[in-house]
Amino acid sequence: IRDFAAATADELLRSDAGRAVREAVETDSRGPACPKCGKEMKVWPKNVRCPGCGLNLWTEICGKKLPDKAVRDLLEKGVTGNIFGFVSKAGRKFSARLRLDGEYKAQFEFDDKKKK
Numbered sequence: 001i002r003d004f005a006a007a008t009a010d011e012l013l014r015s016d017a018g019r020a021v022r023e024a025v026e027t028d029s030r031g032p033a034c035p036k037c038g039k040e041m042k043v044w045p046k047n048v049r050c051p052g053c054g055l056n057l058w059t060e061i062c063g064k065k066l067p068d069k070a071v072r073d074l075l076e077k078g079v080t081g082n083i084f085g086f087v088s089k090a091g092r093k094f095s096a097r098l099r100l101d102g103e104y105k106a107q108f109e110f111d112d113k114k115k116k
Contacts, residue, residue, distance in 0.1 A: 032071075033075070037053040061098070066098075074100060081097065083097065096110050
């Protein structure tokens, strides 16, 4: 069992997901602060999670892998800049900002486009 666990861990660390985790750890050893409770959040390949209050933020939304800066902005400022590349259920690409609502869930925020 020990050999299997070691081989599996080594394989994971050589994979793309393992590389992403290593890069995140190497570039910034501290995770962002949780906007809900203030504890340090843990950064994983597919999400960012707070071990204190359980707040969870997926790093892929509507088929778009969120850039690290957008994830950090969302957690630190409560809003991101405009992000292009989300895919609707109908298969159309769209852009939007993400904003944390009162329950700390990411919500889309669209520009008001007034037709003339």
